Amino acid sequence: MSLRIYGYAGSINVRKVLWTCAELELPFEREDWAGPFRSTSEPAFLALNPVGLVPVINDGGALVWESNTIIRYLARSRGREDLLPAAPIPCAQIEMWMDWQASDFNNSWRVAFQGLIRRNPDHQDPVAIRRSLETWSRMVAVIDAQLGRSGEYLCGKNFTLADIAIGLSIHRWRSFPNRPALVNVDRYYELLCERPGFRSYGRDGGP
């Protein structure tokens, strides 16, 4: 049974999984759920993921949800230590960026992105948008400084899972028109664009 991915391809979190599959050269089938497609509150979906969010995978009967957990699982189960080393220290140095992306960094952009890019009527408070934008910009500047130190990818010379989580976030950041210029982030984006997986599922997958 081949790998099955549940979730619509426009979701930033589903795109992490699709890009990881491209890096692993892993064939998969995908079912559209959430966003404009079938509702994740349907019992059939809640049986896959009780919290009702995409992505979810079914890998030979093993159900896994939470995008970063899924991509860690895929790299480990396929023995791809280049993407996520087994040794505790290099592994932690990658995972700290992934966990930060999924928590504080993700939260920073929510209001500004929904208000300014998605034009969501529920997120039009100008003070909240300005605060979100300031926090988002400060956090992208942290990434820029890290990229200045690392010189290539986020955690050094090698592409890792941290680049999938952070790279998609940087793509989202670039959808904001009046963003400050960040030289290392711009260089990094060009580097990511050399990867077929990013070209298929990151850069071309909407903001």
Ligand SMILES: N[C@@H](CCC(=O)N[C@@H](CS)C(=O)NCC(=O)O)C(=O)O
């Ligand atoms: N922490 C979760 C977040 C997943 C999430 O927020 N998924 C969104 C799409 S990006 C979703 O399923 N939304 C429900 C919907 O669109 O109906 C993860 O990283 O997988």
